[in-house]
Amino acid sequence: MELEIKLDYADVNWQFVAETLKRVGMAYAEPAAHQKSFENSQVTVFVRREGQLIGFGRAISDGVFQAAIYDVAILPEYQAQGIGTIIIKTIMDKFSNCNFILYAAPGKEGFYQTLGFRKMKTGMALFLKAEQMKERGFTE
Numbered sequence: 001m002e003l004e005i006k007l008d009y010a011d012v013n014w015q016f017v018a019e020t021l022k023r024v025g026m027a028y029a030e031p032a033a034h035q036k037s038f039e040n041s042q043v044t045v046f047v048r049r050e051g052q053l054i055g056f057g058r059a060i061s062d063g064v065f066q067a068a069i070y071d072v073a074i075l076p077e078y079q080a081q082g083i084g085t086i087i088i089k090t091i092m093d094k095f096s097n098c099n100f101i102l103y104a105a106p107g108k109e110g111f112y113q114t115l116g117f118r119k120m121k122t123g124m125a126l127f128l129k130a131e132q133m134k135e136r137g138f139t140e
């Protein structure tokens with residue numbers, strides 16, 4: 001499968017990004033909010049096949065010590081074909097000196113384990129939608 005991997009978001013359809021996040025069961029918002037969150041990230045990755053966006057992800061970082069990965073999503077019909085791995089490795093290559101943290105969607109921990117991530121014993125989060133995140137299985 002021939003893939004195009006781009007780090008810039010010049011020609012991204014943010015409506016499609018929002019719809020994809022919704023479709024794969026992740027938190028989603030207005031397209032403009034996603035546009036802003038990607039634009040404010042240090043690294044963004046967009047994977048296309050034959051011009052169609054099929055997966056994306058982003059990371060925020062201080063560029064020296066720490067980086068956090070968010071919004072990694074692959075269209076369902078393209079999952080389990082190595083595209084998520086490409087996105088994570090592309091992000092990690094950009095911050096080779098950094099620690100990485102993320103919170104996996106419940107049930108997706110195994111994907112990150114294949115990439116070397118380990119569960120944190122002391123990870124803490126203060127979510128705006130605390131009850132919702134608890135119900136969805138992110139917090140105790």
Ligand SMILES: CC(C)(COP(=O)(O)OP(=O)(O)OC[C@H]1O[C@@H](n2cnc3c(N)ncnc32)[C@H](O)[C@@H]1OP(=O)(O)O)[C@@H](O)C(=O)NCCC(=O)NCCS
Binds near residue numbers: 081114
């Ligand atoms: C989770 C997701 C990003 C993984 O991307 P992907 O392209 O499907 O995964 P890959 O094909 O790169 O898989 C790499 C490895 O992880 C494993 N893996 C993938 N999803 C897994 C899961 N849910 N549980 C356990 N292992 C998983 C694969 O079997 C593969 O293992 P291998 O290298 O031994 O063959 C993708 O399935 C997705 O977008 N899911 C819906 C949205 C989501 O939950 N995103 C994550 C938010 S934290």
